[in-house]
Amino acid sequence: MSPEITSVQMFGIKTPIIKSGDDIVQILEASLQEACLVPVDGDIFVLAESAIGTAENRIVNLASITPGKKALFLGEKYGIDPREMELVLQECDELFGGVPGAALTITKGILSPNAGIDASNAPDGHVVLLPRDPRKSSENIRKRLEKRYSCRLGVIIGDSRTQPLRLGCTGIALGVSGFIPVEDARGSFDIYGKPLRLTYKAAADNLVSAAEILMGEAGERVPCVLIRGAPVKMVDESPEMPTISMEGCMYFGNIIKCRKEDSEKGDQ
């Protein structure tokens, strides 16, 4: 391999099943040792939200939940267990509507089906809520790992999402620590020296999608992927995930306007 070539390596870190109350950093340390891997400067850890939520005691026994009127109505409407629907309503900031099996919400500032509640990878009759504060969790994990391995690291808590009109899940970052999650390429130029038009690169989301190649939810027990060599900008803080407004969003802005016009024309 030529010395100038850019390259990135990713390692899937197998762990025991994460249980409620586990210390995720201790588990990672043991699993890294098992894998004979020693973190180095600039390594990024991508962690599955379900593992972090579980360790943080965010598992809920559905039998303990009594759905209210609204949850009964919406659960029926969207084909979701009314007890889970009750949790969705408690967890989300905003609910838009739904398709069968998925109520579309904004939760912790991020577009999330069913408030990010995960019925897979939880014991029977239980669900896992999102980590209470993914950014804070990623920061705590990063600080402890950095101390343990004496190097600068990044941590992402990631989740799965579908994309519009697309079959299958890709990755999305819920919270990050230790690096810049969205790169601003304003002021950069294309190969012909012209200013770039697409000016932001979703570095953190790309890293989660990359990790999903190795993660697999199907019982492989790989809740962590270590990414080495990614050209991200390391910082000693935990930046907020930047979002855009509904009006500025290509998908929502369009459809909202589009439908509004339709209804004004009386087309429906």
Next chain:
Amino acid sequence: MSPEITSVQMFGIKTPIIKSGDDIVQILEASLQEACLVPVDGDIFVLAESAIGTAENRIVNLASITPGKKALFLGEKYGIDPREMELVLQECDELFGGVPGAALTITKGILSPNAGIDASNAPDGHVVLLPRDPRKSSENIRKRLEKRYSCRLGVIIGDSRTQPLRLGCTGIALGVSGFIPVEDARGSFDIYGKPLRLTYKAAADNLVSAAEILMGEAGERVPCVLIRGAPVKMVDESPEMPTISMEGCMYFGNIIKCRKEDSEKGDQ
């Protein structure tokens, strides 16, 4: 490193600037040799659509385009050069609406702002259209590379997309050859042995997002990333990219229904 650990390696392949009419396979061969990289069984090549479009003579001089009435109207409405808007109308299958700078279309079966037309990475006053048939292009490139290196390979032609309410671009596969682009995990089980709820994994989109970590549009001239060790299912064909209907889409289905209900209630 433990021998059982799963790992993936990615290499950014630097090339000269791709010009109209270039033979992309010859360029890749020379660039791989330069990088001292020899493809092996199961390697996946992710190629930027702008490079492929350019090589396939899909560069258009905007001065040669006379916008029609519709293009003049919509160009004004969405703040897009009317000549580019004319090309958007010619290229797309369907146009939904737009936000400033982006008309939302379905083009070659895929949701694409501005019909995927790329004004960056084209000479001044020119734009690059999407490859005419990304699936066919990826197949041709794969077959020639497989013959040259005597191994089974995968090829993806990838593009950049924003995600709903999210700042920054991630990857999307326009066409693939040599492997299964969306993995169907129906029949798989979670870590507790329960059937999985999220049953599809967008392997090809994840690979493009992973490649974007190294690709960079900002003049780095890395239009190709070679991904080694990805656990994808290789096939000697070029599967269509599966899509979902607007009604079944969490984003469009929701918003369409939501707006319909709003307008029925007379809320707007």
